[in-house]
Amino acid sequence: MANLFFLGAGFSKYLHSNMPLMLDLGRGIQEEQYHADLYNEDFKRSKNIESFMSYLNEELPYEKESQYLRKMAAAKDLSRHIWEVISAHDAKYRPTDGNKHRFFCKLLTENSSVITLNYDLLLEKSFESAAKSLPGRTFSQKRSYVMPLTPIISRDGSGMFSTSPPNLKPKIYKLHGSINWFYSGKFSYYGEQIYVREGIDDSHLWADKAPLIIPPTFSKSSYFNNESVRFLWNSAYIELMKCTQLVLFGYSMPESDSVVKTMLENCLNKEAKVVVVNPDESVRVRVARSLGERNYSYFSSGDEFLERYVTGKLLQEGAGI
Incomplete structure (x- = not known):
């Protein structure tokens, strides 16, 4: 079964309790x-x-x-x-052991795909930590992003243009941008390269740039006039079309983020099962109303979900919606 994980702000809050919603x-x-x-x-x-x-x-x-x-x-x-x-x-986040660590190890070994709406790097840091405990496994932020990105270090002449290579796992789709992605900050940035920081002392190379933060708004049209951003969203659309099980972890499907909500409603494989991980019971109703009749499972606790997922019991006891 091809699991596709769709992460909202609640997932980052689950990993790092001080992360604001x-x-x-x-x-x-x-x-x-x-x-x-x-x-x-x-x-x-x-x-x-x-x-x-x-x-x-x-x-x-x-x-x-x-x-x-x-x-x-x-x-x-x-x-x-x-x-x-x-x-x-x-900057204050440190990955932990236990089921959270095993969860990311399992995502790596299963070559899972992840769509995230979060700007932070908690996902990437957790993958890096998990890879260190898996023999022969490495993780690269830049090479996991499904987005043509240019290393920021190339601005001093020491790097080369880079795109995400095909078929590399895990695939990470950051639909709302990332705190380590940078662009000119112009209202229209058609044809621009988008740069990625690589965790080195490179602040002098992005001092004139703005972080690519795409807000969860009713309309994202001004942000979609860049080819790389459109490629990213189109690639996520393809993932939704082919997935057989979608895990919505910490995503509340707010009305204000109509572009993402509409994409899920119209692009998700009609046969895909849906797992909702969220403590807010109203989310369960909202998801079912938007995605229609499906096979649903619901978990109000992230800990409960991880326990069943890492032990391979995810579909054995899920509470139907």
Whole structure:
């Protein structure tokens, strides 16, 4: 059975309890009064940073151009702010032993594919740790990304253009970007190379770049005009079409992330089984409503899911939806 793992913010929270969710980021922005003059009524009330980012990125017909340009600039500032917060928490993460370690070892040995909406590097760090305990196995962040990326070190003339080689496992699809991916920061970046950091002292090479943080908004059109980003999403679409079991771990399928929600609804293999790992029971209902009649399993505890997955009992006792 071809497992495809689809990871949301709840997965990173499960690995690293201090990693903030989007609601936490929204609260923090309001507490700091970050671009408070642009808050709309919805954001003031809900603290939903996803809908707020949608508002900032959308050109409304009644707005003056100057107002829209201010919103665009604020959206870029917020992306940088999110990058800073996530990066600070990411730097403190250390992979642990036990079932979490065995989980990543199993993903490596099974050559699993992973679609993640998380910006952080917890997944990559956990794979690196797992590979060290598997004889003859190595893991490379850059070579696992299903995305044509250029090493940032190439900017000083010592690297070469690099693309992700085909058929390398595990495959990692980071649909919302990553804290170690960089681009010009321009609204339109068609034809641009996207750079990846490789964990060395290279800060001088990306000082003029912006992190590629694609917010979970209603529309991502301005972010999709780059060929590499479109290739990434198309490749994820192909994975969804061919998978036989989808594991939604920590993903709540929010209405605000309509592009991802629509992709799951329309692209997932009609015969695929779905496993939902989430403590929020309302997610179970939302997933079933979106994905229709299927064979579902539900786990409210990440620990319970990992125990059954690493012991090969995943489908023996799953609670049906």
